[in-house]
Amino acid sequence: MLVTVTSYREPWQAHMFQARLAAEDIPAVVAHELHVGNAWHLSVALGGVKVQVPEERLEDAYDVARLCAAGEFRALLEAEVGDLDDVRCPNCGAITFHRRRPLPRAALAIAYSLCWGPICPPIGWLCICANCRTRFVPRPCYKTDKWLATAYLIPLFLLALFSALFCLAMIAACPPSASSGECAAGRAAWFERWIPATRQH
Numbered sequence: 488m489l490v491t492v493t494s495y496r497e498p499w500q501a502h503m504f505q506a507r508l509a510a511e512d513i514p515a516v517v518a519h520e521l522h523v524g525n526a527w528h529l530s531v532a533l534g535g536v537k538v539q540v541p542e543e544r545l546e547d548a549y550d551v552a553r554l555c556a557a558g559e560f561r562a563l564l565e566a567e568v569g570d571l572d573d574v575r576c577p578n579c580g581a582i583t584f585h586r587r588r589p590l591p592r593a594a595l596a597i598a599y600s601l602c603w604g605p606i607c608p609p610i611g612w613l614c615i616c617a618n619c620r621t622r623f624v625p626r627p628c629y630k631t632d633k634w635l636a637t638a639y640l641i642p643l644f645l646l647a648l649f650s651a652l653f654c655l656a657m658i659a660a661c662p663p664s665a666s667s668g669e670c671a672a673g674r675a676a677w678f679e680r681w682i683p684a685t686r687q688h
């Protein structure tokens with residue numbers, strides 16, 4: 488019987504671990520990757536992407552998982568591919584850090600999701616060095632980050648501009664001094680002119 492060793496939020500993480508287990512001669516399979524791939528935003532609710540092994544190899548798989556977490560295979564990887572190009576603290580060079588979303592970008596993503604309906608994940612990370620507490624933006628993705636953040640802002644700006652223009656047009660069609668009859672007539676004229684399909688009868 489297959490049992491779950493661990494689960495990951497994303498399929499590629501599960502495949503990395505499955506390949507490590509295979510390299511250690513432990514047969515392993517990745518389960519529910521298509522399920523999560525189709526509903527990625529429900530990954531946590533679906534229990535993530537699971538790596539499963541035969542029950543009798545579970546303890547061996549746990550051992551490999553512990554070695555992975557402890558960085559035991561790092562030297563092997565470096566021997567294979569050279570410098571791992573880790574994100575490093577620009578102040579002390581440490582590779583251990585916490586990361587979180589920058590608050591303005593998180594706020595932007597929430598505003599964006601509320602405006603458009605689909606969940607728009609925030610872009611970019613703010614790293615905080617575990618050693619010296621320096622805050623930094625990881626450099627390898629810095630340019631893509633900026634570009635994507637700008638791409639996020641443009642539609643939001645256009646939406647705000649359109650909303651503002653719409654409000655102005657409504658105020659123009661219905662000035663505060665107008666009676667309710669004039670107001671309805673002004674609004675009807677406005678729709679007549681700009682949005683003929685919604686012609687009022």
Ligand SMILES: [Zn+2]
Pocket residue numbers: 576577578579580581616617618619620621
């Ligand atoms: Zn540091």
